[in-house]
Amino acid sequence: MIPAYYHTIMTFTCINILLSLSIGVLAGYAGQVSLGHAAFMAIGAYASAMLTVTFKVSFWLAMPAAALVSAMVGLLLGVIALRLKEDFLAITTMGLNFIVIGVLLYAPYFGKALGIGDIPVPMLFGEEMGRGMYTALCLALVAGVVAAVWWLQRSWIGLAWRGIREAQDVAQVMGVNIAKFKIFAFVISTAIAGIAGSLYAHFLLFITPYDFGFPLSIQILTLAVLGGLGAIRGPVLGAILLTILPEYLRFIQDYRMLTYGLLLVLVMMYQPQGLFGHKSFLTEGLKRLFGGEEKIRGRAA
Amino acid sequence: MGTFLENLVTGAALGSIYALISIGMTMVYGLLKILHVAHAGVYVFGALLGLLAFRLTGSILFAFPAAVLGCALMGYLLYRFMYRRVQDEKPLIPLIVGIGMFTAMGDAYRLAAGPYSISFEHGLAQTGIVLGTFHISFNQVLVIGSAAALLVLVWLMVNKTKTGLAWRASAQDREVAMGIGVNSNYMFGLNFMFGSALAGIAGVLVGLYYGAVNANMGEVWAYKVFVVMVLGGLGNVTGTVIAAYLLGLAETFIISSWGYFLPRDAIAFICMILVLILMPNGVMGKRKQV
Amino acid sequence: MKKAIVAACLALVLCLPLAALADEVKIGFHAPLTGWAAADGQSALRGAQLAVEFINADGGINGNKVAMVYYDDRIEAKESVIVARKLIESDRVVGVVSGSYSTPTRAAAPIYDRNKVPYISTIGTHPEIPMNRDYVFQIAVMSPIHGRVGAWMAAETLKAKSAVLLVMDNDFGSAVTDGFRIMAPKYGINILKEYNYPLGEKDFRSLLSNIKNDNPDVLWASGYYEEAAQIAKQAKELGLKATIIGQEGYDSPKFFELAGDATNGVVITTNLDRGSQSPMAQKFLAEFFKQHKVAADMVAASAFDGMLVMAHAIKTAGTKPDDIAKAIGEMKNFEGVATGPLLAFDAQGVVTRYIPVQIVKDQAFTSLTVCKDPKLITP
Incomplete structure (x- = not known):
């Protein structure tokens, strides 16, 4: 029997993996970076919370709906993104974070600064889900999302995405509809962030706009950048590392x-492919250590 | 009438601060096409150094040179050891590096100076000019006056000196400038030092203006500077200065008339995104680099 | 490889020690030691530590020493939930005292309640914290009471006829103002206008220029000391005549450090009466100043009291959660605290207490009056 405290850590790890993957999809497969991903998490969390609290919708419907709402805003951002160069797109996403928080704080529908409380614990077979079950649900969702992203990456969509990232002009000549695929990347990415938000809301049972500020966006970005933008492996391992490590090194908390x-600076300067990315010193080292090419074959984007 | 004049002064003071902070970032963008987020970290450094010098010597006159020297050095180091390595990468990389550095700097200041505001009181704050119901404080005069003097200095530097000429040449075409013998790396370093020194002065002025310095005082303005830059037409120094004053005045009058319908930053970012989408060259246009 | 790393992480997780020492009474505590509220967090921690010192110097709880286990909640709901799980399941504390604001306290309250761990909120003022929760108590003054007492004091003591409201947009700022908005008209105070501002705002000049035109007798301004310092200072710069009425959010030595002379004449409602004749209040104020060389604020006093209330309940009822909760709920006229007698806890677990009103003279809080009207101070 695992104590509930570790359920908490595992649940947060799962949520962070989803967020990190969501950045990974956008960055890795469309060459875009979002500096305001906490905004989409906020949208997912609020959508899910309001549906269950105000409209008494079941969690099992609210979560997909939250993903959908988040993806719709993502679609809008994707359309805007087509008009912007990548660094200005980045600061637009950052601006979006401030705007979403501002709207949640000021618009009369979202509970303002009081946030939303009394969010119901999801029901399963007519009973409230236990902590263990909830952790299991999170793990299952992570597995599902990883599988979906992996499948997308393997399929022709992934090919198009990589084309866009590596050489936009060539991809265009080869008949890839860049606009369509960029927007698709935004939709998928923000839907994942929406799911993460929903999981967060039904775990904490109480959310306020302040939970989703810009510093959270920076943390999400760090998870993905540290692991390595692009592959599934990078974001997932980055998230696990950065969520679990600080729990053991409490003294790091103050220097969080x-x-x-500093991780962002150093990784971007010296190891832009991330710690677990293709040809990083860590993967190369591990490769040498275990001797086999096949252990990490094919995963690196 | 008194209210209108007071708002005008308040807005102008705010605009002066925006202008001084934004110039450094705009100059960097003009030359290197890098969004230099760590610039706001330099600005906070200036405020903290100014406060330290003030505490040590007991005179605000020492606060300014301390901030100018310290920030110029920090600006140079940031360029030499950080941006120079990534300046030719995709623009996202220096942007993320800058954000990372700014985040780390903010936290380092918090660890050094504590997480709360520290008083920066020079004793003259409460004095001022009173005409009937119309009040101007000494602080406002100080901010607006120093900014005006510095802006004249910037204008002279850019337009009347050889360095300014070289700067404009580099900003327009780096390769050509290098071809005719302008040492671009030297120009870039100088550029960072100059912009950072201005940000340092802005830091001290803001500290004096609010009578307080806080390790996280850069957070709002780090990102708001983008707004000023975009409105001012990216890399255009004159445009940026005009945009800074317009934003300061607009914020003040909007809040005075309608209150906060959204937080300040959200309003500013909405403006920025609209401008980016509708007028990609900025409100001031981009006829020519300064 | 991924599996190997996951397995390694899990192994690490499972090997964490679950130590518990015998014949010590463990009381948990959390406060925002980092983040924007860190000044208050530090003050709260000092208050709680002083309480533990007093208790142990007094022979502990029935011969057993009290050990305080404390964590930083970073003023985040998420962190507060992790801390709650840790205190309950790893540290196995007998009870927990919160030295934090409403948001982290509100997030943690249901967890303590479900796990039957008695929990006392000392400065978290939100009414939802103890609501329908048998194990959660609130010795903080509930937000609207500040507003009610503020209105009463403005009318009765300051003889004000008109007011303008300046409202900070977070939970604390809006909840305290609700009380004032409802009560002011009943005391014949005309509310001329209401302005909002965001938490963390520094520049109030454009609003204050407007307020100067409105020309109210009093300016009801909700906020924490950082905002309050700027409001007081800029109001003086702009020549605003109205008396500023604040709440316990102003109650910090930082308020004077940041706004200096401009603080003189500001009136606040709080829970720490500097002129109190209660022996515990005097002892607390003196000892706190001796140890830290700064005057204690209401945050320190509240956390101090929270610890004392918890210890007293354990002393009288033992360490069973139900008994502790019952003992706290049944406390009457409890005088052994720094912030005046705790009169009684109501059915929801909220304390009723007198509300001291303090005025700033020579950059220090001094007693102005005390509100004892049950109509106003009953939650």
Whole structure:
């Protein structure tokens, strides 16, 4: 029997993996970076919370709906993104984070600064889900999303995405409809972030706009950048590492943002493919250590 | 009438601060096409250094040179050891590096100076000019006056000196400028130092203006500077200065008339996104680099 | 390889020690030691530590020493939930005292309640914290009471006829103002206008220029000391005549450090009466100043009291959660605290207490009056 405290850590790890993957999809497969992903998590969390609290919808319907709402805003951002160069797109996503928080705080429908409380615990077979079951649900969703992303990456969509990232002009000549695929990447990515938001809301049972500020976006970005933008492996391992490690090194907690910031600087300067990315010193080292090429074959994007 | 004049002064003071912070970032963008987010970290550094010098010597006159020297050095180091390595990469990489550095700097300041505001009181704050119901504080005069003087200095630097000429040449075409013997790396370093020194002065002025310095005081303005830059037409120094004053005045009058219908930053970012989508060259247009 | 790493992580997780020492009474505590509320968090921790010192110097609880286990909640709901799980399941504390604001306390309250761990909110003022929860108590003054007492004091003591409201947009700022908005007209105060501002705002000049035109007798301004300091200072710069009425959010030595002279004449409602004749209040104020060289604020006093209430309940009822909860709920006229007598806890677990009103003279809070009207102070 695992104590509930570890359920908590595992649940947060799962949520972080989803967020990190969501950045990975956008960055890895469309060459875009979002600096405001906490906004989509907020949209997912609020959609799910309001559906279950105000409209008494079941969690099992609210979660997909939250993904859908988040993806719709993502679609809008994707359309805007077509008009912007990548660095200005990045600061637009950052701006979106501030705007979404501002709207949640000021518009009269979202509980303002009080947030939304009394969010129901999801029901399963007519009973409230236990902590263990909830953790299992999170793990299952992570597995599902990883599988879906993996399948997309293997299929022709992934090919198009990589084309866009590597050489936009060539991809265009080869008949890839860039606009369509970029927007698709935004939709998938923001839907994943929406699911993560929904899981967060029904775990904490109480959310406020302040939970989803810009610092969270930076943390999400760090998870993905540290692991390596692009592959499934990178974001997943980055998220696991950065969620579990600080729990053991409590003293790091006070230096948390300093650590995140320096990690971003150092990784971007010296190891832009991330710690677990293709040809990073860690993967190369591990490869040499275990001697086999096949252990990490094919995963690196 | 008194209210209108007071708002005008408040808005102008705010605009002065925006202008001083934004110039450095705009100059960097003009030359290197890099969004230099860590610039806001330099600005906070200036405020903290100014406060330290003030505490040590007891005179605000020492706060300014301390901030100018310290920030110029920090600006140079940031360029030399950080941006220079990534300046030719895809623009996203220096942007993320800058954000990471700014985040780390903010946290380092918090660890060094504590997480709360520290008083930066020079004793003259409460004095001012009173005409009937119309009040101007000494602080507002100080901010607006120093900014005006510095902006004249910037204009002279850019338009009347050889360095300014070289700067404009580099900003327009790096390769050509290098071809005719302008040492671009030297120009870039100088550029960072100059912009950072201005940000340092802005830091001290803001500290004096609010009578307080806080390790996280850069957070709002780090990102708001983008708004000023975009409105001012990306890399255009004159445009940026005009945009800074317009934003300061607009914010003040909007809040005075309608209150906060959204937080300040959200309003500013909405403006920025609209401008980016509708007028990709900025409100001021982009006829020519300064 | 991924599996190997996951397995390694899980192995690490499972090997964490679950130590518990005998013949010590463990009381948990959390406060925002980092983040924007860190100044208050630090103050709260100092208050709680002082309480533990007093209790142990007094022979502990029935001969057993009290050990305080504390964590930083970073003023985040998420972190507060993790801390709650840790205190309950790893540290196995007998009870927990919160030295944090409403948001982290509100997030943690249902967890303590479901796990039957008695929990006391000392400065978290949100009414939802103890609502329908048998194990959660609130010795903080509930937000609307500040507003009610503020209105009463404005009319009775300051003889004000008109007011303008300046409202901070977070839960604390809007909830305290609700009380004022409802009560002010009943005391004949005309509310001229209401302005909102976002948490963390520094520049109030454009709003204050407007307020100067409205020309109210009093300015009801909700906020924490950072905002309050700027409001007081800029109001003086702009020559605003109205008396500023604040709440316990102003109650910090930082308020004076940041706004200096401009603080003189500001009136606040709080729970720490500097002029109190209660022996515990005097002892607390003196000892706190001796140890830390700064005057204690209401945050320190509240956390101090929270610890004392918890310890007292354990002393009288033992360490069973139900008995502790019952003992806290049945406390009457409890005088052994720094913030005046705790009169009684109501059915929801909220304390009723007198509300001292303090005025700033020479950059220090001094007693102005105390509100004892049950109509106003009953939650």
